[in-house]
Amino acid sequence: MAAKPDQFSLRPLLEVDEGLIRTWRNSDPVRMHMFSPELIAAKEHQRWFANALAGDSNRYRVLVFGGSPLGFVSFSPVADTGDTWSWGLYIGNPDAPRGSGSALGSLALDHAFSELGARTVVSEAMADNKGALALYSRLGFVRTGMRQVTRRSSSDPEDVVILAISRSEWSSSETPPD
Template sequence: MKTPISRFVPVTADLIEQIRVWRNKSRIRENMLDDTLIEADQQRRWFDSLGQATDRQYRVFLQDDKPVGMLYFSDIGSSACHWGCYIGEDAVWPGSGLILEIAALDFAFGTLDVATLVAEVFEGNRSPIQMHRTFGYREQETKSASTRSGQAKNLICFSYAKADWLANRDQVLAKLPRQIRAAAEHIHFA
């Protein structure tokens, strides 16, 4: 299977409806603190607010120039930058979640130059929990949270220090399948 080119580009007006469709999929919404359906006017307001935001960034994940998901960061400039992601398309290259994980760490510690990256994952969301553990995140705590619809859930908090990623990156990638290591060489940020 051909190794994909993965690009992460800023959100543009022509992609906001696609992002809203992804974000409203039940498999994505059920893993978000804001688990309500997003209306088109809400999406436009969100997009308009991005131009003034200095503490958050959103990137569309393009796989061979096809939009397939999102990578986003908040609390940029604070002691701990938070991040999240999702894959909105069903037909993606196997290992795309691992590509998102590598991209998040490289972008946060390279481009954004943050000291600590934090990920919070609902307790039942097993795949990202396992990925964070595989990559060497430190498990911090489990805390209670309520979704916007009022559902109580537990969030597992993970953190990664920049110095740890810089020291561990090669060893982490060496543990991954060969095709993922090859794909990691084709991650680009715009």
């Protein structure tokens, strides 16, 4: 049974999230779809996390359901546009209820367009990440291009799908649950 969208919320990244975020990021289901799928060492994660907490808190959010953290989203400004942001997101909790991915995507887009002042949100996904591509399609993203990357764990180039959604496209869409 799918959870209802209004049962989810986004909250800022907190100090207590440090170990959880590293565990999620290093889990096989998340790591296999990352551009750098190697395990993240503790010191490397601690540096990143300290910088994340010291920076703009609007850029990092945790998806919560019933008081339990389920997923993570981060936003990065694209160049010096001021109104285009790139995101990275994942559900890290393996027991997350059905609908968590759609809830994370919807809440994150609301946050980007209302709190960050984004005009456009762009995303990239490995071409073999069918779950992410299906989610982005449900959210209203459109494919804008392709590129190739060579991940450190492989010597073969792999396809990456580039997608985008504008504020006006998001505000006129209705996102169905998973």
